[in-house]
Amino acid sequence: MIAVVGHADLAPWTLALLEEELRARLARCAEAGRTGLVRVGQGLPVVFGRAAKHAGLAMVAVVPTLNRVPALLRGPDRLAAGELLLLSEQVRLVDYDPADRDACVRADERLLRACARVVAIWDGTAFNGHDTTAHLVAYARSHGIDVEVLWPDGAERVPGLREEAP
Numbered sequence: 256m257i258a259v260v261g262h263a264d265l266a267p268w269t270l271a272l273l274e275e276e277l278r279a280r281l282a283r284c285a286e287a288g289r290t291g292l293v294r295v296g297q298g299l300p301v302v303f304g305r306a307a308k309h310a311g312l313a314m315v316a317v318v319p320t321l322n323r324v325p326a327l328l329r330g331p332d333r334l335a336a337g338e339l340l341l342l343s344e345q346v347r348l349v350d351y352d353p354a355d356r357d358a359c360v361r362a363d364e365r366l367l368r369a370c371a372r373v374v375a376i377w378d379g380t381a382f383n384g385h386d387t388t389a390h391l392v393a394y395a396r397s398h399g400i401d402v403e404v405l406w407p408d409g410a411e412r413v414p415g416l417r418e419e420a421p
Contacts, residue, residue, distance in 0.1 A: 257373070260376070282312070291315065293314065293316060372400065375395075
């Protein structure tokens with residue numbers, strides 16, 4: 256499986272750049288018979304899902320549950336989850352609280368352990384307690400997972416756009 260991690264505060268034009276960049280990379284993964292894995296949410300997960308669908312890469316959407324019932328997502332993530340479910344061939348239910356940042360990080364770590372490759376949309380900034388991208392890159396590398404860092408020319412973040420939700 257191949258997963259994506261990255262900053263939650265990516266500028267809208269950066270998301271558009273990334274969708275194009277990811278299509279070519281994911282097409283190669285589709286040819287190799289891999290599957291994409293993404294935790295539902297707005298922004299980067301949807302871009303990954305769209306690029307994967309266009310590239311012919313099978314997708315698995317990860318939906319949070321609490322006590323074996325799908326968890327309530329905040330508005331923008333709820334809309335994004337609907338699109339990701341339509342783009343995906345499979346749904347995987349994982350028990351974690353989507354409102355708890357630490358629970359999200361633990362869920363991401365569990366998901367990464369199931370992957371052979373991670374595409375990290377990362378500008379190289381260090382872990383700061385809010386944005387977990389650097390932590391997830393280090394985590395994947397420490398577990399022998401192949402990590403490809405992608406930060407296209409013209410990519411930008413918009414501080415305060417959205418609190419980090421890995």
